[in-house]
Amino acid sequence: MQRSAVRILSILLALIFSAPAMAEDMFVYFGSHGAGPHIGFSLAHFDTDTGKLTEPVFLEEAVAPAYFIIRSDGRRLYTCNSSPGSSVSAYAIDPNTAKLTFLNRQPSGGGDPSYVSLDPSGRYLMVANYLGGSAAVFALRSDGSIGKRTTFVQHIGASLDPKDPRHAHAHSIRFDPSHRFVLLADLGVDKIFVYRLNPKTGALTQNDPPFASVAPGSGPRHTAFDPQGRYVYVINQTANSVTRFGWDSNHGVITQFETVSTLPNGFEGSNMGAEILMHPSGKFLYATNRGHDSVAVFSVQSETGRLTPIQYVSTQGKTPRNADFDPTGKWLLVSNQDSNNAVVFRIDQSTGQLTKNGDPVEVPAPFCERFLPARK
Template sequence: MLTLAFRITAGMMALSLGLVARAQEMAVIFGTHSGGPGVGFSIANFDTASGHLTDPQLIMQAEAPAYFVFDPSHRFLYTCGSPAFIAAYAVDPSTGHLTLLNQKPSGGGDPSYISLDKTSRFALVANYQGGNIAVYALRPDGSLGERTAFVQHTGHSVDPIRQKHAFAHSILVDPSNRFVLVADLGLDQVFVYRFDATTGSLTPSNPATFKVPPGSGPRHITFHPNGEWAYLVTEMGSSILFYKWNARHGTLTEKQQISALPSGFTGVSTSAEIRVHPNGRFLYVSNRGRDSIAVFSIDPHSGRLSIVQDVPSGGKTPRNFDFDPTGRWLLVTNHDSDTAMVFRIDPQTGLLSPAGTPVQIRRAFSPRFLPLQR
């Protein structure tokens, strides 16, 4: 009887969740790495029950709004664009349409990554070609305020072409909002700065840098929901470095190195995005050249990774991807085939399976899910 009661309860919960998912109006905003007339931000509708994604439609022309983020309220969007600016937009909560608030110089060429601190009072940007980072205050109306920090990286690493100078590739605050971590591809280093959440200033931590294997080219970092584990993907080395993060001292202790590519792969490939699933059990990496999404299980006790799947991304050169708010779907953009593809996530294993067919989106870059209020 208990088993039957449990099944009935579980069934009712599943039905309830399904109804909630069907009732949720969801959109997806896409960025692009292209510029010129007729390109910019696009929007599509997404069904959280079936995983169906409609064909994206242009909603605002913008110059290469490749990487962008929403604030936690989804009222504002912040992007970095070519050749050297960041921009703030207001988001219409019922349609997802955007209104430009203002722009600011990013502080260096080819800004590649933008993020917000945990209070949403500051925007942080990494300038790839400039080899530097900057922090900007955010005004109460969501617009960009004054620059509160700027740091120029200098030096080089072993690759004479890809690493001839600093290439700051990503920047984000740690879960405590007390430190900022920067992955610099050109220097083969992860920089750690102390972050003042009152003034937006940055000061080098002690130690100030952590080295990665020469020639590996660190790209993006992500934290586990427990706040104690950090995972770094290297672009040139196509590897993942797992660290124990000390939020009190701002230090990284390496625990594992593992390839993002399947055993025996001999082709040319570079890794791009890395994300931990919201449930903390799985980690995902995109591989360009291999054109796949690698899936890893996360040991719940040690945090170590084990590869469980390498699935074709549904196109060429997968760059960014994102989880929908239910955690049941992963959406990946395939930059060089001008497509985006939805995958179903198995909640028990983390394995991916294609859902439907790819949609067309020119020079597709960041996809971000946006709940709508209608």
């Protein structure tokens, strides 16, 4: 009798551990850019096994939400509200339903803020202001709402390209993987600035050396690091290219290595680079093109970080601005601002190539998207 019981238990355990992992239901937030009824944030579901995305349901009105992020514990959402809002906003996330509760809003310190990020401790919110070329840092209160501004940085100057004498336009601000330095890409002055954040005061101070430059008129927009923090990749909005830099995390020094196009040979239309994402494996890099309306896929050489273009895939819409990986790294979600839709791509884990998964899903004027695990 005892032997039979042990045998049955062994069979049950074997069945449990040999069974395939259950698909996880994820929440997905979309931010719709604009103002008016039913414009703001919406919520969809995503199946990590099949890659199926449901049509999003309206959640919360907001004025011109642009780039937004979710705190690592999944309990707070922060967004920059571009013109006419020119502010940063905080929301609480219900852990069971993913519904949003507005906490507060603060002026961003400049016009048309384009990017927000958190410091590693979660105590400070950083924002890049596109118009006027500035950045600001805000202390966060214990409830996650946005408190006082702790520092303000103003960039001065214009592009060195006489054909395009833009003013400073700060476009992204984020920490490096070592959590020692803050990188601020300024599209207008063709520089990637390097700062240090004082964890006690929230003040930004320039590093020495204070910046690295790209070719005049390139327009550096967003940055991405390889998983080991050896290289930083910058997508250049105006030049439609990606520049690879070596990254010294001990001293905050950027060394330029190469620049490659995000567009296929022979393309002659107008285009602007937008988002850049490094796959969690570190093997592949993805960049979105607004105009060519595609995702450029690159393989990443493991020893040198060198990029090789391997695919240009249509985003099934117009003006793909931002994109995001699901937490499994098997899927890439891309939203198309001017065709009001979002599309899911399956990522080949061996080659990095993308395959469209299902039909595009309707989303009004999507600017940004973020995954959040559904709470069981």
